[in-house]
Amino acid sequence: MEQVAVNQSLSQSLTQAQIPSRRLxxxxxxxxxxxxxxxxxxxxxGLNQRVGNFPGVTVDxxxxxxxxxxxxxxxxxxxxxTYSLHPKSPDERVIIDLLYDRRGEYYPDFLVVxxxxxxxxxxxxxxxxxxxxRIPAVLVLTMTDVAEARGIRVDTDALSAAxxxxxVPLNVxxxxxxxxxxxxxxxxxxxxxxxxxxxxxxxxxxxxRQIRYYFDLKNDYxxxxxxxxxxxxxxxxxxxxxxxxxxxxxxxxxxxxQQAAETIARYERLNDILLDTVRVERAERGESASNxxxxxxxxxxxxxxxxxxVLLLLFQAVFSVAQVPMEWIDTGVARLNAAIQARAPAxxxxxxxxDGVLAGLGGVLIFIPQxxxxxxxxxxxxxxxxxxxxxxxxxRVMRPFGMSGKSVVxxxxxxxxxxxxxxxARTIESWxxxxxxxxxxxxxxCSARLPVFTxxxxxxxxxxxxxxxxxxxGLALMGLYGLGFAGALLSGLLLRLVLRARGGRSYFIMEFPxxxxxxxxxxxxxIWQKVRAFVFEAGRIIVAISxxxxxLATYGPGDRQEYAEARYRQWATEVRTGVIKAPPPxxxxxxxxxxxxxxxxxxxxxxxxxxxxxxxxxxYDWKIGIALLTSFAAREVFVGTMSTIYSVGQDxxxxxxxxxxxxxxxxxxxxxxxxxxxxxxxxxxFYVFAMQCMSTIAVVRxxxxxxxxxxxxxxxxxxxxxxxxxxxxxxxR
Amino acid sequence: xxxxxxxASSSAPRQRSLRELRPGESxxxxxxxxxxxxxxxxxxxxVPGQRIRMRSRAPLGGPVTVVVGDEEYTLSLRQEEAxxxxxx
Numbered sequence: 001m002e003q004v005a006v007n008q009s010l011s012q013s014l015t016q017a018q019i020p021s022r023r024l025x026x027x028x029x030x031x032x033x034x035x036x037x038x039x040x041x042x043x044x045x046g047l048n049q050r051v052g053n054f055p056g057v058t059v060d061x062x063x064x065x066x067x068x069x070x071x072x073x074x075x076x077x078x079x080x081x082t083y084s085l086h087p088k089s090p091d092e093r094v095i096i097d098l099l100y101d102r103r104g105e106y107y108p109d110f111l112v113v114x115x116x117x118x119x120x121x122x123x124x125x126x127x128x129x130x131x132x133x134r135i136p137a138v139l140v141l142t143m144t145d146v147a148e149a150r151g152i153r154v155d156t157d158a159l160s161a162a163x164x165x166x167x168v169p170l171n172v173x174x175x176x177x178x179x180x181x182x183x184x185x186x187x188x189x190x191x192x193x194x195x196x197x198x199x200x201x202x203x204x205x206x207x208x209r210q211i212r213y214y215f216d217l218k219n220d221y222x223x224x225x226x227x228x229x230x231x232x233x234x235x236x237x238x239x240x241x242x243x244x245x246x247x248x249x250x251x252x253x254x255x256x257x258q259q260a261a262e263t264i265a266r267y268e269r270l271n272d273i274l275l276d277t278v279r280v281e282r283a284e285r286g287e288s289a290s291n292x293x294x295x296x297x298x299x300x301x302x303x304x305x306x307x308x309x310v311l312l313l314l315f316q317a318v319f320s321v322a323q324v325p326m327e328w329i330d331t332g333v334a335r336l337n338a339a340i341q342a343r344a345p346a347x348x349x350x351x352x353x354x355d356g357v358l359a360g361l362g363g364v365l366i367f368i369p370q371x372x373x374x375x376x377x378x379x380x381x382x383x384x385x386x387x388x389x390x391x392x393x394x395x396r397v398m399r400p401f402g403m404s405g406k407s408v409v410x411x412x413x414x415x416x417x418x419x420x421x422x423x424x425a426r427t428i429e430s431w432x433x434x435x436x437x438x439x440x441x442x443x444x445x446c447s448a449r450l451p452v453f454t455x456x457x458x459x460x461x462x463x464x465x466x467x468x469x470x471x472x473x474g475l476a477l478m479g480l481y482g483l484g485f486a487g488a489l490l491s492g493l494l495l496r497l498v499l500r501a502r503g504g505r506s507y508f509i510m511e512f513p514x515x516x517x518x519x520x521x522x523x524x525x526x527i528w529q530k531v532r533a534f535v536f537e538a539g540r541i542i543v544a545i546s547x548x549x550x551x552l553a554t555y556g557p558g559d560r561q562e563y564a565e566a567r568y569r570q571w572a573t574e575v576r577t578g579v580i581k582a583p584p585p586x587x588x589x590x591x592x593x594x595x596x597x598x599x600x601x602x603x604x605x606x607x608x609x610x611x612x613x614x615x616x617x618x619x620y621d622w623k624i625g626i627a628l629l630t631s632f633a634a635r636e637v638f639v640g641t642m643s644t645i646y647s648v649g650q651d652x653x654x655x656x657x658x659x660x661x662x663x664x665x666x667x668x669x670x671x672x673x674x675x676x677x678x679x680x681x682x683x684x685x686f687y688v689f690a691m692q693c694m695s696t697i698a699v700v701r702x703x704x705x706x707x708x709x710x711x712x713x714x715x716x717x718x719x720x721x722x723x724x725x726x727x728x729x730x731x732x733r
Numbered sequence: 734x735x736x737x738x739x740x741a742s743s744s745a746p747r748q749r750s751l752r753e754l755r756p757g758e759s760x761x762x763x764x765x766x767x768x769x770x771x772x773x774x775x776x777x778x779x780v781p782g783q784r785i786r787m788r789s790r791a792p793l794g795g796p797v798t799v800v801v802g803d804e805e806y807t808l809s810l811r812q813e814e815a816x817x818x819x820x821x
Contacts, residue, residue: 083776119806122778150805256768263775280803288805291788300792392809396795405796508796509773509814512807 025074026106027066027185028098030130031114032123033081034513036142039172040114041078042521044182051529060426061094068186077106083122085129085225086259088507089429093232099133100225101235102218110189111137112181117147117154117169118514120278121270124163128197128266131165132221136189140181141169146514150288151281159277164192173519197269198262200224207251211244228255290385290515298389307390314377315415318370325369333362352550360546363634364539367417370447371534372527374416378409379526383518388510395508401489402436402496404428404508410437411488414444415481418696419538420530422703430506436495438703439713442696443488445481445688448635452687453480455639459663460680484688487720538695542634545694549630549637552603553644560601565594599644604629618686618722619679619729631692638687678732682725690721751785751799751818759786759800760820767817777801777808779818 031037041049045064062078079098080091087093098106111130115123120141130137141147141154160167166184170177200208200220212223226233230244247253296302337354344350381387387409395405406428413421421441428434445453454477461476555561572590574580585593599605600622608625615625627641639659646662666674691697691714701710754760762783765771778801779785788798788807798809 083773086772086776088773121802122776122806125776256772259772260765260768260775263772264780267775267780291805291807294789294798294807298789298791298798300790388809392796392798393791395811396791396793505769507770507773507814508809508811509770509777510809511777512798512809 023072025068025072025109025185025188027074027076027110027112028106028108029076029078029112029114030095030126031081031142032083032116032126032511034511035081035114035116035123036170036172037078037081037114039519039522040112040140040142040170041076042519042525043172043175043178044076046521047525047528049525051533066182068182072186074185076112077108082126084126084263085133086228087232091426091429096229096232097234099130099135100222100229100233104235108135110185111135112140112185113137114140114142116143117141118143118150118152120152120154121267121274124270124274125263125266127163128270129221131163131192132196132198132219133225134191134219134221136191137165138181138184138189139163139165139167140177141167142172143514144169144171145173146516153279153281155277155279159273162273162277164194165189196221198266204251204253204258207247207253210247214243215240224258227253228259288514293515294389294512297386298392303389303393307393310381310386311412314374314412317377318373318416322369322373326366329362329365329369333358333365337362348554351554352547355554356547356550357543359550359637359640360543361539363546363637364535364542366636367447367534368531371416371420372531374413375420375527375530376523378413379523380518382409382526383516383522385513385515388512391510392512400496401440401492402432402499403440403492404430404433404506407433407437410441411444414441414446417446417448417534417538418442418444418693419699420533422696422699423533423537425703432496432499432502433506435704435709436492436499438700439495439709439716440488440491442691442693442700442713442717443484443491443689445484446635446693448693449480449484449687451636452638453477453684455642455660455663456675456680456684458660459675460677480684480688483685487689491716491720537699541695541698545632546634546637549604549632552607553599553605553626553630553641554602556598556602557606561598564597564601568593568597596645599626617729618725619676619682619733621674624683628686628692631687632694634695635687635692676733678729681732682729685728686721686725688721689717689724691717748819750816751787751820752797752812752815754787754820756787756789759784761785763819763821765817766819770814770817774814774818778806779808785818785820 029037029041041062041064044066048066049062049064051060051062060080064076064078066074066076068074077098079095082092082095085095085099087095098104098108101107113127113130115127127137127139139160141156144154147154154169156167156169166189168177168181168184170181172178196219198221204224205220207227208220208223211217211226212220215223215226217223217226226244227248230236230241230248233241233244236244248255297306337358340354340358341350344353378387381390390408391405393405394408398404398407407425409427410421410425413424418441421444422438425434425437425441428437457473457476457480461473464472466472466475569590571580572585575582576584600608604626605622607629608622611625611628612620612622615621615628620628623642623645626645627638630637630641642663643659646659646666663675664673668674697710697714700713701707704710748763749760750766751760751762762779762781762785764781765774765779783802785802786800788800790797794812796809796811797815798807799815800807
């Protein structure tokens, strides 16, 4: 049947192809969550897609180009998955903005509606609503293989006749139906000619008609939706909305009851249609494979054991496998740096390029392997359907902390980088749950904290096995991650109390998608999008801050730097000529000492000295003050700054052992070692809690659309870091 | 089909809710108690008259999973949400 339809369309499109004009249509993809919409979008647009934002809301706006015929291109927009035209979450309101405003920027020429063939009745509910809006549409049946396996036979022709629109069965995995879909869409589908699926009752018609004529709307159903959602119709003026409010009050419009009655009426209509078009030939079979899997994966004991094992495996893989490409990037950037320094004339410009721009770029690139790997695993877990089960398992665990099962993905992502993690919180419908998740996610130790942890732990924790099995350093590291996680939970707990009175109801009603093998194209696209988001969102800021910090660390007020350098050089000369009795320094030592002195007398150094009184109770001196400042670009800059301050020469700067040795040799006022366990642990605790990341502040500000949240979070985390570090130092010293 | 989606029935004799089903047990949906939540549940296919089966429960009062109709799709919902679905 499908074949015939395709052939017919082919011949038609061939005659159309002779028209030389090029056309661009706007197509919107609409469908239930888990109805294969994203797979279809990826199959249609491939890498020709962009992820942007809808104005005003933080919902991914995915658009892409697709060539239907040589002359006909389509701009495809992927709308968020929804169960009806009555949005329940702010994110779903994008649908209102798009489909209710005929003159809107994104109003589609055609709709492609996806419906899960194994679950047609519920999926078609949305379709009947869209059809009543009289936007030309094509219905795509997805998951046809799953339906077939369950013995569900859909008579496509009969369904197409009953619904009054073209119906295309699709199997993206096997590439079946894509060409047919392109051809059908290329022929300009017309709105269905038959009457609406839902007949508006007479007692509502008075109201509906008044709205329809007032706003000059094309059909009654849109007018009815105006009556439902006038509060959110941003394309209308305040007066128009006031008018709608008056009308709905005048006619005692009861939205909840109307909507419930309408939904039930639509289901009844669909029952009739499906009776004639869908046959279920199911012999008594055992449980589906998906259900059998769920018996284990969502088991009240084994479910958690398996999830813990998955997490362990995931982090093991992320941290061990990512090491290799990270080394490559590290040495690559270092070599490039050395090559530029060797060839370019020494001077401020070269220094800006190498120590400012290149250092910043390196700081961005180094995290890509971990982020890519983590999202590789997360994408697989999401694609396979397992993540929905994790959400189910973890919901009860997360609720006392003001979060829901859906907070798990952002929290796991936070172990790589808070920037994509905060953006991953978009899938959480409840405002309160989402805000709390965003607020606590940066407390999960991200990969930028790891280099700082490693070096300080190595400094004060002996490399020794305990209980024969565990390494003491490894345990300390794990403890730090645990501390961050505990901080996140504690913050969630408190914030939940603060927000007790705020926010609407949170729903958890969620569908379990059928387990399926991940589609690798989708996984690859997810990784690509996350890495891109990191590079553009975080990377830009990291490079910019890196340049600013370079200025602060290179230049100083007045001639302080020159004066300090001249005095030291004079001293060195006098030592060498024997005027002063002291072991003469080598050339390299002189240069390293000069660099340290210049830094001490730079703006950054002045800042370090200025905040010394504030950080003294934590056990820090001005040198650490400088490192705290420079950490604002990205925390791992701490290591580089410390090596400059402690005059580790250029050649040895990349060797962690040398830095560690220098730090170990550092002396305090009394001549004892400066980095005592108390100081090191105080610093570690500080880095666990402190929000030293400009990129995260920026992304939180954008995602919450408020400076209050971003700055509140900065204050809270800094405060927590200060207090915790203070307590650590005072107790241990 | 009885449509009492928006009625808050306090006077009616106590009726069993979905929350009280034991895993494996199934029943027909009679009505939905919470008007606002009813809209969401209706959209997800929990229509009065529909058969619904309790599948599993997460520990410590966590969410439950239920199978809707004979179409065999699984929904997960919290206990307090399940309590708003009354059974025949």
